[in-house]
Amino acid sequence: MKPVVIGNCTLYNADCRDVLPELGRFDLLLTDPPYGLADKLQGGTWGKSYDGDHKDWDHLRPDFLPSIVEKCNLSIVWGGNYFKLPASRAWIVWSKPDRGLTMADGELAWCSWDGNLRIKELSRNPNNKKRVHPTQKPTSLLQFCIHQADKQTHNSTIFDPFMGSGSTAMACILEGRAFTGIERDPRYFDAACERIERANAQGRLFA
């Protein structure tokens, strides 16, 4: 399958199951897969606020996720608490200071290495920008993740097979890492390409 290549980012508009056999190993898996919560959340505040948009892609939990973890030297999986992954002491907690909402006060990421739990305090939308994806992760949160993984070993190649709007790619551009991403939904894939193109152009300007 032919990817779109923008700078140091290699991007596939495909189901990751079709692309995975073509790819080699990566230093770090940094991903935020669908949690399979669409039906549970339907009608709730979160579901209504996105007008059911989440339903298309959050319907099925990718139970093949552990096979992707095996392809990578280190892994960080947002929503790792929804998957059958080995027991770990090393979790990243995203603590959201804007409390008192009907949504959760935080989110959890499973880490593959042995280490202590770390907490990142960060508001839901730190730059107050219009979000492209209903569950878009802040770029600075993903930069924090890369820094945590780098404490184990430096990670040059980073992989996100559920890239949504390309937030992991944005963190990789800022941290100077090679990124490979896969997104099945053409709307989010196009949005990711646009964001990545813009960030790359900005980087070239500053260089």
Ligand SMILES: C[S@@+](CC[C@H](N)C(=O)[O-])C[C@H]1O[C@@H](n2cnc3c(N)ncnc32)[C@H](O)[C@@H]1O
């Ligand atoms: C939780 S969202 C990721 C959001 C992302 N972290 C962001 O900041 O924009 C998960 C994404 O995985 C995509 N997806 C679901 N199953 C997939 C599959 N089998 N292959 C590729 N992408 C898939 C969905 O379309 C969705 O955009």
